[in-house]
Amino acid sequence: MGDEDWEAEIVKPHVSSYVPVFDKDKYSSGANGDTVNRISTSSEIEDGPSQQDHFMRSHFASGRSMGNRDVGDSHKREHTPTMGGLVVGKSFRNKGFSNKFEEGDTSGFLKESNDCEDNQTRNRGFSRRGGYQDGNDVEASGPSRRGGRGSFRGCRGGFGVGRSNNEYDQDDGAQRTGGLFGSKRTTVSSTGNGDPYHSRSGSGRGRGGYKGLNEEVITNSGKNSWKSEAEREGGDIQGPKVTYIPPPPPEDEDSIFAHYQTGINFDKYDTILVEVSGHDAPPAILTFEEANLCQTLNNNIAKAGYTKLTPVQKYSIPIILAGRDMMACAQTGSGKTAAFLLPILAHMMRDGITASRFKELQEPECIIVAPTRELVNQIYLEARKFSYGTCVRAVVIYGGTQFGHSIRQIVQGCNILCATPGRLMDIIGKEKIGLKQVKYLVLDEADRMLDMGFGPEMKKLISCPGMPTKEQRQTLLFSATFPEEIQRLAGEFLKSNYLFVVVGQVGGACRDVQQTILQVGQYSKREKLVEILQNTGDERTMVFVETKKKADFIATFLCQEKVSTTSIHGDREQREREQALGDFRCGKCPVLVATSVAARGLDIENVQHVINFDLPSTVDEYVHRIGRTGRCGNTGRAISFFDPESDNHLAQPLVKVLSDAQQDVPAWLEEIAFSTYVPGFSGSTRGNVFASVDTRKNYQGKNTLNTAGFSSQAPNPVDEESWD
Numbered sequence: 001m002g003d004e005d006w007e008a009e010i011v012k013p014h015v016s017s018y019v020p021v022f023d024k025d026k027y028s029s030g031a032n033g034d035t036v037n038r039i040s041t042s043s044e045i046e047d048g049p050s051q052q053d054h055f056m057r058s059h060f061a062s063g064r065s066m067g068n069r070d071v072g073d074s075h076k077r078e079h080t081p082t083m084g085g086l087v088v089g090k091s092f093r094n095k096g097f098s099n100k101f102e103e104g105d106t107s108g109f110l111k112e113s114n115d116c117e118d119n120q121t122r123n124r125g126f127s128r129r130g131g132y133q134d135g136n137d138v139e140a141s142g143p144s145r146r147g148g149r150g151s152f153r154g155c156r157g158g159f160g161v162g163r164s165n166n167e168y169d170q171d172d173g174a175q176r177t178g179g180l181f182g183s184k185r186t187t188v189s190s191t192g193n194g195d196p197y198h199s200r201s202g203s204g205r206g207r208g209g210y211k212g213l214n215e216e217v218i219t220n221s222g223k224n225s226w227k228s229e230a231e232r233e234g235g236d237i238q239g240p241k242v243t244y245i246p247p248p249p250p251e252d253e254d255s256i257f258a259h260y261q262t263g264i265n266f267d268k269y270d271t272i273l274v275e276v277s278g279h280d281a282p283p284a285i286l287t288f289e290e291a292n293l294c295q296t297l298n299n300n301i302a303k304a305g306y307t308k309l310t311p312v313q314k315y316s317i318p319i320i321l322a323g324r325d326m327m328a329c330a331q332t333g334s335g336k337t338a339a340f341l342l343p344i345l346a347h348m349m350r351d352g353i354t355a356s357r358f359k360e361l362q363e364p365e366c367i368i369v370a371p372t373r374e375l376v377n378q379i380y381l382e383a384r385k386f387s388y389g390t391c392v393r394a395v396v397i398y399g400g401t402q403f404g405h406s407i408r409q410i411v412q413g414c415n416i417l418c419a420t421p422g423r424l425m426d427i428i429g430k431e432k433i434g435l436k437q438v439k440y441l442v443l444d445e446a447d448r449m450l451d452m453g454f455g456p457e458m459k460k461l462i463s464c465p466g467m468p469t470k471e472q473r474q475t476l477l478f479s480a481t482f483p484e485e486i487q488r489l490a491g492e493f494l495k496s497n498y499l500f501v502v503v504g505q506v507g508g509a510c511r512d513v514q515q516t517i518l519q520v521g522q523y524s525k526r527e528k529l530v531e532i533l534q535n536t537g538d539e540r541t542m543v544f545v546e547t548k549k550k551a552d553f554i555a556t557f558l559c560q561e562k563v564s565t566t567s568i569h570g571d572r573e574q575r576e577r578e579q580a581l582g583d584f585r586c587g588k589c590p591v592l593v594a595t596s597v598a599a600r601g602l603d604i605e606n607v608q609h610v611i612n613f614d615l616p617s618t619v620d621e622y623v624h625r626i627g628r629t630g631r632c633g634n635t636g637r638a639i640s641f642f643d644p645e646s647d648n649h650l651a652q653p654l655v656k657v658l659s660d661a662q663q664d665v666p667a668w669l670e671e672i673a674f675s676t677y678v679p680g681f682s683g684s685t686r687g688n689v690f691a692s693v694d695t696r697k698n699y700q701g702k703n704t705l706n707t708a709g710f711s712s713q714a715p716n717p718v719d720e721e722s723w724d
């Protein structure tokens with residue numbers, strides 16, 4: 001994506017105008033007990049640390065490493081809070097050891113990783129990222145977590161040697177990326193580790209790594225490798241403990257059932273074609289009443305403001321109620337969460353579930369996994385909403401929070417467990433969760449959960465001792481995109497007679513999003529962004545960039561342009577991420593700069609715009625990103641900067657996605673698509689726009705219906721062939 005360009009630019013002298021200045025007295029090294037973090041360069045690693053990176057911050061969460069060029073003068077800067085009360089920002093670069101985002105992915109994960117700006121550098125063993133310690137960060141104990149993170153990212157295994165035996169606090173998300181501070185900490189607190197989930201990778205093993213898309217993937221110096229969150233956060237990789245305890249969500253009924261209005265296009269959902277493939281599919285229902293749910297559930301549905309089923313709900317609810325496994329592909333923002341939660345809860349109620357009580361080992365009936373912390377939290381809130389007034393207890397656990405907190409939530413009782421994969425495996429390893437009672441396993445954003453990043457961990461999950469076999473449990477996969485190769489992998493998780501529901505154009509973008517593609521070169525992007533934001537005013541806008549560093553950079557830049565902005569990405573502390581999301585949700589910061597960590601699933605009211613400052617590497621990711629707007633029948637706009645220097649490979653799939661969604665296709669984009677046409681093209685591995693057709697080609701019992709229940713024609717296969 002031409003990251004080198006902005007990176008190069010920022011080291012030019014004029015760039016200081018984009019850099020917030022910082023209060024020397026308040027934030028300079030060591031003052032107020034703040035930690036000075038070190039920035040690592042290859043020479044530092046070999047020769048010992050020689051340069052210090054001075055943490056910085058602004059109003060509530062800003063600061064960044066200035067990199068080598070700034071060392072020595074960064075603490076001379078004056079501090080003024082960044083505009084908009086905002087942001088963030090850590091390292092912009094460290095020219096000492098990393099000049100560019102080189103081409104050539106040694107990991108094999110690069111194309112899937114959006115938070116992966118550092119994989120090349122990290123694979124080389126070093127991070128450009130420095131860090132800072134927030135002086136108010138009560139959760140930080142000991143050395144700065146940012147320091148640990150920023151100092152030395154690549155060779156984390158080389159420093160970690162196990163973890164504390166204090167069961168409740170030991171692993172608390174110790175810095176995922178270890179680092180110099182992590183190593184220091186290790187010498188202080190490490191007391192070994194008898195946990196098979198943590199000891200398996202051993203210690204002292206140097207491995208380069210990066211947090212890939214959704215920050216869960218790391219690589220091993222060119223070899224694909226997957227490490228669980230458990231290992232990263234508290235296993236063999238020692239670092240400062242994470243003691244962050246998320247504030248409990250409000251418990252009053254109004255907050256629990258708070259919702260936004262469906263939009264003017266909600267009723268148009270009825271015209272969308274739905275295809276169900278597989279044998280003996282139960283008929284769709286057309287109303288909530290037909291689902292025959294218990295009174296409490298019906299009350300909750302009404303309080304949530306749901307009066308009418310969305311297409312994916314019409315089909316999924318009876319399928320799940322019939323006990324069938326399923327894979328469902330439906331457009332972003334069309335109600336997939338309720339499509340699986342409601343029938344699962346209905347089943348539980350029908351089975352006469354008993355209230356789970358305090359127990360050291362909890363045995364949930366349902367496990368829901370999703371790729372990001374914010375998304376599992378959101379799913380949990382939905383589960384809590386729909387189970388309100390029942391004895392079903394939902395619990396959420398995710399990385400970046402205190403491990404002991406997760407355990408305390410669980411031991412109080414757990415029927416539905418919403419979890420990120422790493423934290424889940426960690427808790428299972430600690431024998432706080434038994435799997436014997438699992439009847440429902442849900443993978444939300446299932447294509448992501450089964451790809452190279454999370455797939456191995458999901459496989460581990462289904463082969464954990466006690467986990468019922470696929471014949472004995474019900475497995476449900478949901479997403480807006482389903483590449484073919486992922487569908488094939490899914491077979492391992494699903495009974496062979498699973499049903500595949502596709503709503504609308506398979507893997508297609510939501511039609512309620514007006515898509516615009518602009519040709520914008522790397523050097524003009526910022527100017528264009530500001531121009532657009534000046535016109536959008538206070539309307540909520542998500543700006544997607546391809547790397548974490550760039551997220552910091554653009555957020556800081558926008559603040560200086562007097563646009564109230566915050567940012568979310570995988571290098572921010574969880575507390576900061578949640579604060580950022582909160583500030584965006586409530587409108588305090590109407591602009592959220594994000595990496596793809598925020599691309600999937602997040603349901604935020606009133607997001608009117610999505611701007612792809614950088615296009616993602618795959619069209620699937622594009623579909624998810626723009627799906628943060630135009631949800632639930634509301635309309636939205638997505639503007640994407642297409643840089644011909646770096647984005648030509650997306651031209652074909654973009655043209656397809658645009659035309660499928662009945663959007664204008666710019667002539668120049670068609671030309672690029674045509675000129676880059678490759679016979680046999682079917683999109684990039686992860687960007688196959690034809691992916692979401694059932695890979696079980698010879699199925700019987702295929703129905704094509706619109707969601708009002710009328711038969712209609714299947715999508716024209718010629719259309720697909722012309723692209724194949």
Ligand SMILES: Nc1ncnc2c1ncn2[C@@H]1O[C@H](COP(=O)(O)OP(=O)(O)OP(=O)(O)O)[C@@H](O)[C@H]1O
Pocket residue numbers: 259260262305306307308309310313330331332333334335336337338479480600601602603627631632
């Ligand atoms: N039947 C319904 N009536 C009214 N609102 C609904 C209905 N179903 C879902 N919603 C609301 O629509 C919004 C989007 O739902 P949800 O987040 O489940 O979408 P999704 O399909 O999972 O999207 P994504 O693909 O982005 O994850 C939510 O605010 C949800 O409460």
